[in-house]
Amino acid sequence: MPLAIYVLGLMIFSMTTSEFMVAGIMPSLSEEFGVSVAAIGYLISAYAAGMIIGGPLLTVGLLKVPRKKAFLALSTVFLIGQTLGALAPNYELMMAARIIIGVASSACFGVSIAIALTLVRPEASGRAASIVLGGLMVATAVGLPAAMLFDQYLGWRASFWAVVVLVLVSGTMGLLLIPKSPKEESQTISLRGELAEFKNRHLWAAFATSMLIIGATFAAFSYFSPILTDVAGFSASMVPLLLGVYGVATVIGNTITGRLADRYMMPIMTIGLVVLTGALIMFGLFAEHQVVAVIAVIVIGLVGVSMNPPMVTRVARASNGGSLVNTFHVSVVNFGIVVGSTIGGLTIDHGYGLASPLWVGAVLAVLGLLSLIPYLKKTPAPADSAAVPEKTCA
Template sequence: MPFVLPLLGLAVFAQGTSEFMLSGLLPGIARDLHISISAAGSLTSAFAVGMVIGAPLMAMLSMRWSRRRALLAFLVAFLLVHVLGAVTTHYGVLLATRIVAALANAGFLAVALATATAMVAPDAKGRATSVLLGGTTMACVAGVPAGALLGELWGWRSAFWAVALVSLPAVLAIWRSVPAGRAPRFAEGGSGTRGELRALRSPRLVVLLLLGALVNGATFCAFTYLAPLVTDVTGIGAGWVPAVLALFGLGSFVGVGLGGRLADTRPVPLLVAGGTALLLGWTVLALTAGNPVAALVLVFVQGALSFAVGSTLVSQVLYAATGAPTLGGGFATAALNVGAAIGPWCGGAALTAGFGFRSPLWVSAVLTALALVLAGVAHGARRRTVRRGAPSAQDAPA
């Protein structure tokens, strides 16, 4: 693996930390800026919306630049808005920095996925993807707790400064290691944005994006409401909640590594077995959440399975989108964030309906079951199409 890839992963780590760390900083932000907790919470919503909208739009914008220029522009913008966020005393300015940071994050991840897979062998996209997404999992394990600790010790602004500082080594690595020339365009039937958009019409690619959204929705539905589950159902004290969240993050790190090893050579067995195990795991966790030992073991296992399957789906999107190397990464990023937004909303709706703290786990099971049904229907459609006329791999559904 090229040396620059772990440093791109470091940038993704900083961005993942920025995306998730506000959950531990909202009270301090609300006190300092004299706003309500709900207003402070909208900072998280603004970031999520920016990621969903920004991924394809920023990917299209970046196609006018070389990959090095695009990565530097997005990462420097991300760094600078965190500096601005760390010094501002105005809520409106802070809200604007979160939107810009999300747009920069989305654009960076889309181009980084295309860059990483272009710098490795054609059959190593899964390993390259796992290096980048490993940064997100490490943000859950270490970045978010560290941000919360900094907020407790030196105030919420110190966490913003830390994110900016962690981004600096990646800026230098990109400047020195990513080629300055424009990336070649492989889109069938043309080049640039129109050619890549035509390449994205593949039914197989659409199915993979939907699967990614469903699996990630299940993941973040459960993760978002993990704290009340373990305190109110499992009976673990509130002081242990950070450790439980870190346990899920540690499992996700292991899962990304597993996905990276198998995604290039045995993606279908991993997705079939992993998806089935995910459905079983969410169901068993919902049934046994009152048992602390079972709950803790399954928190780790589900974190590993979720990210093994999720990272493999991302790598398969990139394999399917060879004609759209930049927009493929952008749409993969958008699909994951759509899932990350819809999943917690569905879990919250179940809680509001009065179904209890186990209900988000059942929602995760339903979303996973929908993904398996979709995959089965797509596979059946592909087999019927093959019997009729043997289509190309680009046109066949997953």
């Protein structure tokens, strides 16, 4: 793998840490700005809204910009937004900062994946995607706990400044290490051509499966904390450790699926969804048993968001692998997060119990499995040169 791909992964790690860390430092932000914890929760929603809506729109505006320049421009926008958050004197400016970095993050995800796919041969696209998206997994296992430690010992602003430094380092390394593609620099990307990709029903089928996989995972993950404390009976001090174990499981799962995605894309998603469904049902039935709860958390980590590499590979094979398609895929994934967490919350609010989101996740996982059925008998080639750009650098 070219070193530039690891740089892209570092940038995704930095941005995803910024996305997750607000959830870990809610009390400090609430006290700082004199607002409720629920109001701080809206900062998370604002970030997600920026990713879902703003990311594709910004990507459209950058379609004719060479991808390396687009990556650097988006990194700069994110850097400005994160700095604004670190300096924010009030809630309103923090809200503006979260929207800015949400928009920049979504577009940067899409551009980063598109760049990664041009740096390797088609048969290595899944592994390249796993390294880039590995930044997301590592942010769960390392970035979020580190941000919480910064908050506890140095104050919440220190956690924001730490991300500023990471983005600055990642952007500088990207400037030096991401190569220019002569082919890309000379081509003109047509918005009409990019939009034409969305007429492909197979691409929408891939989007649907991705949304359901992530929705199933986050229906459970969003409520791990209250389930583990109030249902399974773990102490509050144990929850960060268990979430760290979950994060490590996602890293391991992502590494495995990344190496296998190019050859076994559909089997990975099929088996993964079967295992995910089983884990969620087991967790829902025996949530009060601590051993079962720990096993379920680990399994969900191994087969949930860890299916990102085959998901990205499938989208790339069903399309041109361009920035707009990849950014829209990021929006679809974030929509899955919203769907899973929202429906899970509604079941709790309607009196079905704290464990009810686990059953929501199981239903979404089953729907994801059903969405794969029309494609199970198809055996696409490991790589399609029309779907994934050829390698353009040594």
